[in-house]
Amino acid sequence: MFRTALRNVFAHKARLLMTVLAVMLGVAFVSGTLVFTNTISSALEKSSAKGFDHVDVALTPGSTKAEGDKVSKEVKLTDATLKKAGSVPGAASATGVVSGYAAVADQDGKLVGNGFSTKGGNYSGSAGKPDDRYPLAQGSAPHGKNQVALDSETAKRAGYKVGDQVRMSVDGPVLTPTLTGVFTTDDGNVAAGGSLALFDTATAQQLFHKPGAYDEIDVKAAAGTSQDQLKSQLDKALGSAAVDSETGQQLADDQAKSIATSMSSMKTMLLVFAGIALFVGIFIIANTFTMLVAQRTKELALLRAVGASRRQVTRSVLMEAFFVGAVAAVTGLAVGIGIGAGMRALMNGTGAVIPDGPLVISGGTVVSALVVGVLITMLAAWLPGRRAAKIPPVAAMNAVHAAPTTKSMVLRNTLGALVSAAGVAAVLAATTMSGDSGQAPMGLGAALLVIGVFILTPLLSRPLIAAAAPLMRAFGISGKLARLNSVRNPRRTAATASALMIGLTLITGLTVIAGSVQGAINKMAADSIKADYVVSMANGNPLSADVLKTLDKTDGVTATTGLTNSPSRVDGETEYLTGVNGRTIDQLAALTMDSGKFRVGGSDVVVDDKTAKDRGWKTGSAFTTTYEDGRKQELTVAGVYEGNEMMQGVLLDSATLNPHLADSAAATDMQVMVKMSGGATEANQDKLTKALGENPAIQVQDKQDISNQIAQIFTLMLNMLYGLLAMAVIVAVLGVINTLAMSVFERQQEIGMLRAIGIDRKGIKRMVRLESLVISLFGGVLGIGLGVFFGWAAGRLIGNAMSTYELILPWGRMGLFLALAAVVGILAALWPARRAARLNMLAAIKSE
Known part of the structure; x- marks a missing residue:
């Protein structure tokens, strides 16, 4: 055997x-x-x-525990901590590390690096004692606020040389320090395409809002001291200061x-x-x-x-x-x-x-x-x-x-109906659930339904392919024979069509979901924001306090508000507060009120419906909050609004919140909303961009820009999935070719007879191509139908968390997918059709 x-x-x-x-x-x-x-x-x-390699033990700030109404606070690493760490037994040296976001622009003003990997830090060395972490390849170490050093890759990509002025930003105004040195580094972020800009320690602390403090202290062990021994000594010396320590390994x-x-x-x-x-x-x-x-x-x-x-x-x-x-x-x-x-x-x-x-x-x-x-x-x-x-x-x-027996077909159809019904039931049940709880039933139901439809495909092939009969008659005898051939062996037709069906099911379902989510995001932005523009950092970090001041002074700006986030404690639990300008917020945000009035000022706040439900608050409720600085205040709920992804939580007046921030002198906003005379126009957007110094780190976005940015991840994912699913479509094409080629071989005698009674080679080619076209369109119709159903079901699940979600059917793309199925069928039939037309009719009739 x-x-x-x-x-x-x-x-x-x-x-x-x-x-x-x-x-x-x-x-x-x-x-x-x-x-x-x-x-x-x-x-x-x-x-x-x-x-x-240069770190044996790294010290990072610990934090005090938040108990009761106390707000957790981060312990600072100061020069005193640095000096103490460097003097413990077994320590050879200690280096203070300051880090933050530093956006470097190239000669054309475009951001260099990859988003969050555009970092800044401190060069702790001096002329007599260079920083071992960053060996200088050219120039000298930076000194003062007007000097900077760049990693060699960033300098090369941006086109900067020692002595050039570097256009960059940390969190606000554009800086133009002089490039004094170019260094090499083993930093993984730089190796992966990021950028690293270094200032002297005092300048870095000032730029990154950490005066006199460090983000980390790296301690090098003396000869003969292990990392664990050094860590033990540091913990003994600094443990009471709530400093966290980890070995380099x-x-x-x-x-x-x-x-x-x-x-x-x-x-x-x-x-x-x-x-x-x-x-x-x-x-x-x-x-x-x-x-x-x-x-x-x-x-x-x-x-x-x-x-x-x-x-x-x-x-x-x-x-x-x-x-x-x-x-x-x-x-x-x-x-x-x-x-x-x-x-x-x-x-x-x-x-x-x-x-x-x-x-x-x-x-x-x-x-x-x-x-x-x-x-x-x-x-x-x-x-x-x-x-x-x-x-x-x-x-x-x-x-x-x-041929398959009637009994086997009855059993197959019965099994397919039961599995399909179970799949539909599971999917429908999942649509009534919320959050992650509905994902598993949805996935199980989708798998069962696809399997069930596959089992039922031979049964479905006859009525669906029969629906194409009027169209096939236009091609005469070739069209009629193609239709009959496609339903002659339902199992073979089903297996061939199913391969294409699965690919189109996924593509259609994902397209429906992505289009509907995009529509929901657009509606959310349009319904919840009155502002013409929203200004924010490209990496999501807080803006400099200077940004709001600059925008308030810009010609054409009629109203602004910053959005400042701050943690607080309410009833022993953390609650984030958002500070806004109580006098202008109603001109910049359009929030639907469930109860009460949209009034923010003094001790009056507004709360989103979810937070109000979780806390048991309603209009008129009073609660006591403990701010970052430890002070308490009683606030009153003036109204409850419908929260969304754009705006949610507890909103209060910035004048009430800012004095209680950890660093009230440098209050920073996550975003600034701007209203301008003339509305959102290209000229107004250019005016704001120029007012902010054409800063590569700051983005000025209108409503459509915000929608596009939020939906960008869906678009990127969808495009990636299209590329990946193309693999399944290619495999499906091979399946159609394979089926037709073997079908031609199986029907040699029949094709020879057709040639003998007068059908020419063109007629034979047309017959095979039409057969392939019908089978491919059958798979396409099933795939698009299932994809729309899954898109609707998944949308119901998403809609439970996104109030503006509505099903949007992309008719144009679905038509394109069906056309793609037709193209697949035609291309797949080229070789089998040519092979069928070239059969020797006498040899084919003789073959058994």
């Missing part, structure tokens, strides 16, 4: 090629994902580990774990779509082996007649699958390694710089690729093999392939 299986593999090389390609693509995606993520993780881990290990965790989400997402491609490939493999078994009915029956058992016949088919899977897995692994290397090069090419490092091909990747390829193929071939074993020896006397 082993020799028989091997002979069959080599005898049907052309027929099995598409199956090998389908499995290979899935395996390549899996192995490519593993190679890519392992390579990046390894490079980032090694790069981050280098960043801790512990920091490196934590960083490695953090990188692994961040990469795991990307790896999971990529592997999910690799799984989808493999799942779609299962249909192709099962279809291929089903048809191969059907074409070899006589051969298998003769094997049974000469003594082969059912198990031997099944094993023969599984052996064929093993050989096919092994070839596909090895090929897919090789292609996957190339994909992993290519994805890394692509990321580097788009500016997302990845640290240098070797391509990582782990043993786990190799084993995963081989196991996945072989197991998937054998799993898909098991059912056809089992059917082959049931072929009775008497079938060797009959050239007609055994």
